[in-house]
Amino acid sequence: MNQSNSTSNDSSMLKPTKTRMQRFFSELLKAPFSAKLGMLVIVVYVIAAVFAPIIAPYGESEIVGKKYMLANDSFILGTDNLGRDTFTRIIYGARNTVGIALITTIYAFLLGGLTGIIAAVIGGWTDQLLSRTVDILMAIPALIFAMLLLSIFGTSVPSLILIIGLLDATRVFRLCRAVSLNVVVMDFVEAAKLRGEKIGWITIREILPCISAPLAAEFGIRFCFVFLTISALSFLGLGIQPPTADWGSMVRDTADLISFEDYTPLVPAAAIAILTLGVNFVVDWFLHKTSGLKDEF
Amino acid sequence: MNNIGKMLVQRISLGFLTLFIVSLIIFLGVSMLPGDAAEAILGQAATPETVAALRDQLGLNLPAHIRYFKWLGGILQGDFGTSIGNGREIGDIIGLRFKNTIFLAAFAACISVPLALALGILAALYRNSFYDRGINAVTLSAISTPEFFVAYILILFVSVKFGWFPSLSNVQADTGFIERLEKTLLPAITLTLVSVAYMMRMTRAAIINLLSDSYIEMASLKGMKRLRIITHHALPNAWAPIINVIVLNLAYLIVGVVIVEVVFVYPGLGQLLVDAVQRRDMPVVQACCLIFAATYVTLNLIADILSILTNPRLLHPK
Numbered sequence: 001m002n003q004s005n006s007t008s009n010d011s012s013m014l015k016p017t018k019t020r021m022q023r024f025f026s027e028l029l030k031a032p033f034s035a036k037l038g039m040l041v042i043v044v045y046v047i048a049a050v051f052a053p054i055i056a057p058y059g060e061s062e063i064v065g066k067k068y069m070l071a072n073d074s075f076i077l078g079t080d081n082l083g084r085d086t087f088t089r090i091i092y093g094a095r096n097t098v099g100i101a102l103i104t105t106i107y108a109f110l111l112g113g114l115t116g117i118i119a120a121v122i123g124g125w126t127d128q129l130l131s132r133t134v135d136i137l138m139a140i141p142a143l144i145f146a147m148l149l150l151s152i153f154g155t156s157v158p159s160l161i162l163i164i165g166l167l168d169a170t171r172v173f174r175l176c177r178a179v180s181l182n183v184v185v186m187d188f189v190e191a192a193k194l195r196g197e198k199i200g201w202i203t204i205r206e207i208l209p210c211i212s213a214p215l216a217a218e219f220g221i222r223f224c225f226v227f228l229t230i231s232a233l234s235f236l237g238l239g240i241q242p243p244t245a246d247w248g249s250m251v252r253d254t255a256d257l258i259s260f261e262d263y264t265p266l267v268p269a270a271a272i273a274i275l276t277l278g279v280n281f282v283v284d285w286f287l288h289k290t291s292g293l294k295d296e297f
Numbered sequence: 298m299n300n301i302g303k304m305l306v307q308r309i310s311l312g313f314l315t316l317f318i319v320s321l322i323i324f325l326g327v328s329m330l331p332g333d334a335a336e337a338i339l340g341q342a343a344t345p346e347t348v349a350a351l352r353d354q355l356g357l358n359l360p361a362h363i364r365y366f367k368w369l370g371g372i373l374q375g376d377f378g379t380s381i382g383n384g385r386e387i388g389d390i391i392g393l394r395f396k397n398t399i400f401l402a403a404f405a406a407c408i409s410v411p412l413a414l415a416l417g418i419l420a421a422l423y424r425n426s427f428y429d430r431g432i433n434a435v436t437l438s439a440i441s442t443p444e445f446f447v448a449y450i451l452i453l454f455v456s457v458k459f460g461w462f463p464s465l466s467n468v469q470a471d472t473g474f475i476e477r478l479e480k481t482l483l484p485a486i487t488l489t490l491v492s493v494a495y496m497m498r499m500t501r502a503a504i505i506n507l508l509s510d511s512y513i514e515m516a517s518l519k520g521m522k523r524l525r526i527i528t529h530h531a532l533p534n535a536w537a538p539i540i541n542v543i544v545l546n547l548a549y550l551i552v553g554v555v556i557v558e559v560v561f562v563y564p565g566l567g568q569l570l571v572d573a574v575q576r577r578d579m580p581v582v583q584a585c586c587l588i589f590a591a592t593y594v595t596l597n598l599i600a601d602i603l604s605i606l607t608n609p610r611l612l613h614p615k
Contacts, residue, residue, distance in 0.1 A: 140593070141552040144590065147586070150574065231443055277438055
């Protein structure tokens with residue numbers, strides 16, 4: 001930033017060129033309303049997750065009142081089935097649910113992304129082996145497969161992350177391999193191969209920069225899938241386990257209240273829906289921006 | 298035709314191979330578990346002798362590959378083994394529940410497929426109009442929403458506030474057709490709302506992709522109406538991707554019912570699976586997973602076959 005500021009000051013005769021940062025912000029300002037809304041949502045969630053202990057009025061699993069209290073001055077959203085403050089648990093849920101979903105997505109990307117590019121670069125038997133394995137894993141519906149694996153390995157957070165991450169890595173693999181195949185045939189990759197670069201270099205320095213835009217969009221989409229899957233599993237009682245505050249299990253815990261015209265179960269469910277929607281809005285805009293794909297989803 | 302026949306045979310045998318490997322994964326995964334069915338049935342207090350005797354009786358001492366073929370052979374004859382939880386024949390429990398799940402999925406499909414096609418064609422017809430943008434935002438929201446959110450909103454407004462439809466879909470074997478429809482309406486609408494979005498977007502995209510082709514331009518230069526261009530010229534060529542996405546969505550409906558069934562306490566296969574996973578009733582988990590996976594693989598196979606059969610380039614080779 002400093003350097004670029006000085007350049008624009010020195011060369012006052014020339015038209016000031018925009019720095020990367022400035023271009024980024026001017027693009028942001030030009031973004032459609034839905035994308036801005038999505039970004040606002042993401043920022044709010046990140047703040048809630050990072051500063052959860054400061055924002056939340058009570059402890060995460062602290063029992064502070066009677067069961068199923070209605071909203072009042074000390075409990076903005078009332079209390080849950082054990083007398084814990086719902087608002088506090090929503091705030092902590094941002095940290096737990098979103099955090100776990102994010103770790104899972106990153107893990108899925110590292111696993112699926114690297115193997116996908118490597119399969120495209122090496123080709124031959126490695127590609128065949130990896131692709132057929134992925135085909136088989138994708139032949140079983142993800143939620144069902146996750147439930148099978150969770151019942152085998154037990155429902156803990158690490159096994160949840162590993163299982164969902166593995167299942168989602170297959171989708172990342174498919175995409176990464178497909179996009180990389182278009183890049184692998186380019187001359188500069190051929191040149192890098194000829195001058196004897198190692199596979200790691202080719203993967204990271206030659207191919208990755210070319211496919212970063214579709215990968216970034218895919219990251220958003222994958223995050224939504226992972227987030228919804230984990231929430232669904234938690235809702236079924238097979239995901240994040242109590243006493244950890246988590247939106248999916250919060251819906252499950254308070255679900256009975258719905259027959260008394262009580263909105264409580266809808267609050268954590270809405271928290272899930274709003275974040276996914278926000279991310280989708282941003283991804284939608286990003287896809288239009290980077291690839292000109294007007295009619296893709 | 299010969300070429301198509303070859304492709305079909307290839308796809309179908311690939312489908313069977315996939316099913317075989319899937320069943321292998323399901324079987325091996327469960328046999329990796331510490332402890333076995335004999336210990337699970339008898340519980341902690343069992344003596345080693347009784348466990349050994351039951352193991353003998355259940356054939357658990359046989360090597361894994363023989364047990365696998367016995368298990369698979371049994372399933373092919375409709376014998377899924379017995380549940381650890383209540384000792385009942387799994388085949389008896391599953392039969393009725395599978396019918397319920399199929400009924401719900403079919404009901405949802407009857408609403409969602411025509412709706413998605415109509416909305417998609419309209420969105421392609423009035424591209425970039427206010428309607429198109431609106432429906433785009435709505436479908437994006439529908440994709441982003443967890444099924445239970447939609448389900449509970451429906452319950453709250455349709456069922457609790459106005460009392461139009463029951464919130465519990467507690468159908469029995471002898472529930473009449475009309476009553477069954479009434480009780481499963483809310484779960485079916487939930488599934489529709491969640492699944493229409495993909496189908497509609499795909500229909501729209503498939504048609505719009507074709508609209509830039511020169512034969513479409515020719516048709517519009519002839520002075521044809523836009524609706525007629527779309528229904529008579531674009532749609533026949535767009536069938537392959539559309540059929541594909543419809544069948545994939547049927548696969549989604551069969552599988553995605555799990556959460557909806559739990560919310561509405563609908564006695565289907567999905568709820569059985571969730572219960573079994575919680576109780577770690579492995580024979581039931583295996584059976585349910587296998588049925589879900591088989592349905593999914595079969596529907597994917599049908600999607601493949603249909604997209605070969607509806608591809609004009611393959612049907613009329615030069």
